[in-house]
Amino acid sequence: MKVIYTDVLIIGGGLAGLRVATGIKGRGHDAVVLSLVPPKRSHSAAAQGGMQASLANCKMGEGDNEDVHFSDTIKGSDWGADQEVARMFVHCAPKAIRELAHWGVPWSRVHRGDHAAIINAEKVTITEKDEAHGLITARDFGGTKKWRTCYTSDGTGHSMLFAMDNKAKQEKVEVHERLEAISLIHENGRCYGAVARNLMSGELVAYVSKATTMATGGYGRIYSVSTNAIICQGMGQAIALETGVATLGNMEAIQFHPTAIVPVGILTTEGCRGDGGLLLDKDGYRFMPDYEPDKKELASRDVVSRRMTEHMRKGKGVKSRYGDHLWLDITILGREHIEKNLREVKEICENFLGIDPAVDWIPVRPTQHYSMGGIRTKYTGESQTLKGLYSCGEAACWDLHGFNRLGGNSVSETVVAGMLVAENISDYLDSDESHLTIHTSNIEKFVKIESDKLDALLTKEDGEDAYVLRRRMEEIMMDKVGIFRNGDDLQEAVDELEELCKRSKNIEVFRSKSRAANPALVNAYRTQKMIKVALTVAYGALLRTESRGAHSREDYPERDDANWLKRTITSWPDENQLVPTVSYEEIDISKMELPPGFRGYGKDLTKHHPKTAEREIVVNAVKEKLEAVGESRFEIQNALMPYLDKLPKKYRAINERLGENI
Amino acid sequence: MRKEKIDKTPARLDFLQSFTGLILALFITGHIMFEASILISNEMMYKVTIMFEGYYFFGEKYPGIISFLAAAISVIFVIHAGIAMKKIPSSYRNYKVIKNHIQGMKHEDSSLWMVQVITGFMMFFMGSVHLYIMMSQPSDIGPFASSSRVVDEFMGPLYFMLLISVVSHAFIGLYRLAMKWGFMEGKNTKVSRARFKFLMKAMIAIYIVVGLSSLAKYTYIGMTHDFSDGVKYKSQTIKMENH
């Protein structure tokens, strides 16, 4: 048995994982990163649109600050987010982006003087300040009051990930590529690392560590059409779930992106609409203003996706052999803009659709895109129930996004959370608590279990075909746990998934029996795990009888704060159970800085919680009082909901901004 | 940050290869045109010849100038070929590797490089012979002398091969020089490259036509002229006192 000891095992080499690793190295501890693919190929590279940070450099971002970013994020989350976490996040986002700028990301910059932009289908001229020339610029994104989304052309994630990976290389972070964590080693409520499988040789390796970080990204691939990379299969969530100890949060919160191309589901960035692109129906009619007169195409993602679906249901979709779709029109932006700022989009259109987006409309429809749910953690990034297990990035639910994530908040989250978690873990390592106490024989036991499972898959006879189960699962999720959900469909989905879960215990790997690089074997064990993840999503959705953010129930169209202002917590304590165990965690209104309100889309159907009004009065009183004596926004914020003490000391200072705090 | 001195040789060799190539190529573009003066008339070719022999500067001919020129070109030729040797696949294994690569890729520019190597190799022999003759018999140049060499001394077939290879080699070389050093790139490098490539092909075609025509004319003269009088050309307009 091969055992590798390290201080911190980091599972996942995307933005989140690499940022954690770099931070830990910086604090003088050891770290090993595991990744399915070379880190630079992680899905973070696909983020095109941008990263939110309230720098307020560009003209249209003027007046932006942490407060505005905070309120956008909370509204976006439909009040599902943890407000303290959101505060920590908006406070650190400018720091994270400046750090990345220092590490080499060539952020697009403000150019002084006039430039043309398309706003609401009209050409306008924007004049940038002289003193902002050369600072990081930003573009408009859905659900934000200010232009806050910083970008590098439309390769934001790519350039961030490359800079991050290069930095990690400079810090000599050890990365083990093509190694897949397949189970966590844990004992007495504490995590001690993971069993990993070498995807090239098939060898099982035990990584034993004082702390383990799960930064494995999302679980979009439980849907048949998704914008996610095909490795976004929720393996991190699955192996955490399989410990029976760690819990997952809000798994039913799944975001659909309005503009993925048809049929393959590759994303065209929100930047298309942010920069002025329009959504059109089969008659070439711009329908979004009818539904959302205010924000139009730039309403929050969940809203636009639902409006598009509604509109198609009215028969306004364009018919195609792959089902209905709508058009995204970016021709009005002009070739020059497209070739410079939306180049990936252009490439995608050319290569996958054979069209030129500077003259043709792009066929789009809403498609699975982001997983708000994930491994439930405290604000420190540590699992609430399994000590020594940390998680961050899309894999986690420390709960920044609640029930809907704002575009651009996610890559931003990966680096901010990575930054913070690295410090928290380092503090933990510096304390006596972190000593390793697990016995080697127990490590062996965990490896043996996995080895036996693989043998079983390879030797089973007359078993199930993993591909068949998996395709069925994907279809169920797509058809019954999609944008609009209802009780009947969800019940069917849960029933059928349960059946699939049972059948999946009987999977056989046909023909290809190699224990080394063997795609069939990989598919087999992943399918087993994915079905469990799918169940947490479908079951959570079935139980949640309200509509909140991206979770939209046709049979319960109102947001129900009175009964449902709480997080769904799922776990799988008994290996033999076929549906997850669900419990709930209240979200405390009396601690909120921004008490629940109306998001401002469509009709206000919210059933308010009795405590909301109480809290509003308190908040307003505090604000008035402090404003009257001329306190700064920082003081007021601090009086309402202090959070700075939750941040590592080095990140507590106030951010500089043009015209503020310099 | 660093203590040791950098080794400047690779940069200099690379430059020298290009520089010698450039001089040779420019020389050849002129050479073939001068020689094509035969297409206008024998008289014209004669004038060109004596021009190179310095007649118009000194009032008399010094064939030694040609020898000197040939020697100089030979030196450049040798330097160029010498450095080029480094680029030529050093072992049969490598040759196979690159050959398979180029065949598999079906990629024009890689194939062009192969043409450079092959034509370079051919010139290594043929060019040397020609240069040696020019160095050793500098005075035997002229409408009749050259024609006689082409026909009676069987230089025709060699010139034919040499022409094809040198013209291809020179213009492919110039195109590759432009690519290698980024000469006159303009804003859109794809467009400028396409233009250079077109120019290269056009020039190869023109020079081969001109070269073949001259060679045909030399052959014609060589076959039809009566050499009983010797190979010296007697100009009607220019009278040589010294001879």
Add this chain to the structure above:
Amino acid sequence: MSESKKQRVLKISILRFDPHDPEDFPHMETFEVEEADGMTLFIALNEIREHHDNSLKFDFVCRAGICGSCSMLVNGRPTLACRTLTAKLDEKFTLAPLPLFELIGDLSVYTGKWMRGLNERLETWIHDKEEELNVDKLEEKMEPALADEIYELDRCVECGCCVAGCGTAKMNPYFVGAVGLNKIARYQLDPRDKRSDDDYYELVGNEDGVFGCMTLLGCEDVCPKDLPLQSKIAYLRRMMLKNTL
């Protein structure tokens, strides 16, 4: 996309070899797949794996032409398989793994390892003066045009196509390839990187670097991200030469 059009049956010949199997040897195997509208090699290969041979190895991650995982030889030319539409190919075509890189099996190669080696060798990160950054302060300014220019070169996805398409790289295993040269050009352009021209010369001013490049331009023509490799290599060459004067 007419429905009535009869779909072709593609005959896909794949170079197969499993280095973990002592009895296996490289051989071609042909699969027949019915073409569908908008079919890419990603779809076709998955179809083969799901319905014909589940042991077929290949690498896709983003399947959108973004991550650079899926480079392979299509009819002898390196390219990204995920964004190759079968409609652009003949009915019969061949697929083979990228040469030069360590073979994992069938079409799967370990480009990541090669690239890591390259990154470490060329130290492809910003070399600054070790001073701690104050993240609370305004970021350093940069000319917008320069930022764009750097990004242009930063777009490389480390797919390895330029290396597989380069004859020089085939003959000299130590050659850094267009990918490496492009990276040096990128950092040389970046004012945040404080390395001197001599430092860069040390890295690529030799036969394994820019002076090894024989301007075959395979790199330029196969690069799926259309990076201006010819122009940047030329630029480096000039810069390196100037440095020796």
